[in-house]
Amino acid sequence: MGIDPADKKLPQPEDLDPMTDEVLHRAFAGESQAAEKYLVFAEQAEEEGFPSIGRLFRAISFAETRHARNHLRVMRGIDTTAGNLLAAFEGESFEIDEMYPAYRQIARSLKNHQAVRSTSYAMKAEVDHKSMYADARERVLAGKDIDDLPVSVCLICGHTVIGDVPDKCPVCAAAREQYRTFA
Amino acid sequence: MGIDPADKKLPQPEDLDPMTDEVLHRAFAGESQAAEKYLVFAEQAEEEGFPSIGRLFRAISFAETRHARNHLRVMRGIDTTAGNLLAAFEGESFEIDEMYPAYRQIARSLKNHQAVRSTSYAMKAEVDHKSMYADARERVLAGKDIDDLPVSVCLICGHTVIGDVPDKCPVCAAAREQYRTFA
Numbered sequence: 001m002g003i004d005p006a007d008k009k010l011p012q013p014e015d016l017d018p019m020t021d022e023v024l025h026r027a028f029a030g031e032s033q034a035a036e037k038y039l040v041f042a043e044q045a046e047e048e049g050f051p052s053i054g055r056l057f058r059a060i061s062f063a064e065t066r067h068a069r070n071h072l073r074v075m076r077g078i079d080t081t082a083g084n085l086l087a088a089f090e091g092e093s094f095e096i097d098e099m100y101p102a103y104r105q106i107a108r109s110l111k112n113h114q115a116v117r118s119t120s121y122a123m124k125a126e127v128d129h130k131s132m133y134a135d136a137r138e139r140v141l142a143g144k145d146i147d148d149l150p151v152s153v154c155l156i157c158g159h160t161v162i163g164d165v166p167d168k169c170p171v172c173a174a175a176r177e178q179y180r181t182f183a
Numbered sequence: 184m185g186i187d188p189a190d191k192k193l194p195q196p197e198d199l200d201p202m203t204d205e206v207l208h209r210a211f212a213g214e215s216q217a218a219e220k221y222l223v224f225a226e227q228a229e230e231e232g233f234p235s236i237g238r239l240f241r242a243i244s245f246a247e248t249r250h251a252r253n254h255l256r257v258m259r260g261i262d263t264t265a266g267n268l269l270a271a272f273e274g275e276s277f278e279i280d281e282m283y284p285a286y287r288q289i290a291r292s293l294k295n296h297q298a299v300r301s302t303s304y305a306m307k308a309e310v311d312h313k314s315m316y317a318d319a320r321e322r323v324l325a326g327k328d329i330d331d332l333p334v335s336v337c338l339i340c341g342h343t344v345i346g347d348v349p350d351k352c353p354v355c356a357a358a359r360e361q362y363r364t365f366a
Contacts, residue, residue: 009339009355011304014297023286024298030282031305032215034274036251037260041267043252048264050328053319057271059334059343059365060312066341067305068219069226074297077220081231084224088240091217099213103206114197114257115207121194122214122250129243136236145233151242156192158249160242172192182242 011070013078021075028071035064085137092130096123121157124171128160152179194253196261204258211254218247268320275313279306304340307354311343335362 016024042057072078079087100123107115136146152165157172165179199207225240255261262270283306290298319329335348340355348362 007339009357011297011301014295016295016298017293020290020293020295020298023289024301027282027286027302027305028219029212029216030278032219033212034271035219036211036215036248037255037267037274038271039248040252040255040261041264041271044261044267045264050264050323052329052331053264053268053323055365056315056319056329056334056345057267059336060271060315062363062365063308063312063336063341063343065219065222066336066338067301067308069223070301070304070340072220072223074301078223078227081224081228081233081236084220084227084240085236088217088221088224088243091220095213099210103210106206107203110200110203112197112199112203114194115199115203118194118207118250118253118257119210121253122210125246125250129246132239132243136239140233140236146235146239148235151239153242153246153249155249156190157253158246160246162239174192180245182238182245 011074013076014074016075024071024075028068028075028077031064031068031071035061035068038064082137082140085133085140089130089133089137092126092133095126096130100126121159121171125158125160132160132162150181150183152181154179194257196259197257199258207254207258211251211258211260214247214251214254218244218251221247265320265323268316268323272313272316272320275309275316278309279313283309304342304354308341308343315343315345333364333366335364337362 038057038061042054042061045057046054078084100119104116104119104123107119139146149163151160151162153160154169154172154174155178156174157169159169159171165176165181167176169178221240221244225237225244228240229237261267283302287299287302287306290302322329332346334343334345336343337352337355337357338361339357340352342352342354348359348364350359351357352361
């Protein structure tokens with residue numbers, strides 16, 4: 001983003017007392033959820049024919065990402081890329097092995113079918129994410145970047161693929177036009 | 184995003200049992216925080232000279248926003264734009280009136296100066312966000328969009344401004360080049 005991380009104005013990593021550490025973690029959680037909600041609200045505004053309100057939601061969502069980044073920096077939540085890839089790998093592993101199986105089982109036993117679908121979509125994508133992060137970490141530990149290939153994401157279910165986009169999403173069967181590509 | 188919200192594959196709003204509702208809220212919180220972390224990790228990877236890993240983090244961050252959107256949809260967290268603006272206004276009010284004053288006071292009393300800075304930056308931006316959401320809601324209730332003006336965000340502190348970018352950020356004194364504009 002063109003910011004010098006040593007910029008005196010940017011909040012710096014700090015040895016925090018436990019109580020401050022706890023509230024900054026909560027603030028990070030709050031800012032993250034606000035950023036996500038505003039993105040979804042932007043899409044809703046655009047669907048209703050309010051493009052300028054959509055833009056306002058997108059910009060404020062981005063502002064919340066700056067607050068989240070600042071809190072994360074102060075609480076030493078940003079490591080080198082090798083460390084960040086390990087943290088991401090561990091987060092995905094937790095979701096796959098513990099969180100989503102438990103949540104999906106609850107939704108299933110209560111016959112909340114849409115919640116079953118929503119948690120299943122997420123869990124399937126996290127399996128791919130985990131393996132992508134593992135591969136990327138091996139590369140970085142060898143001092144290399146991963147291959148320069150596009151990464152595409154299904155707008156419906158979040159299925160993520162490196163390289164060619166499939167004709168049909170293997171998770172939710174959405175058409176290939178429903179993928180967003182990061183080239 | 185070109186998705187028909189009635190698409191049969193997209194998880195639909197559902198009357199949830201309380202236990203499913205609770206775990207979906209937790210899943211939304213988890214996906215939101217993962218999405219934010221991966222964005223920051225993307226910036227770190229780019230700074231370290233790993234642009235393809237940066238792209239991977241950005242794409243997976245976007246995938247997590249799709250999961251967050253799905254969970255939010257199922258648990259009826261998406262309203263009309265008028266309702267979404269009210270929810271956003273109330274969220275900002277809570278942060279300004281309760282959350283950030285309490286958190287900042289804790290950081291101050293423990294002399295965690297960087298945490299004071301990070302929470303102060305956020306709190307100041309939320310004041311502007313609250314008033315922007317209030318204005319936008321009035322417009323929408325009258326059936327109108329807000330004015331078609333760019334919205335700019337300071338990359339350091341999240342200061343948000345509609346229209347002209349100031350020469351210097353009034354919150355953190357960053358130069359105008361440090362603003363990102365949503366045009």
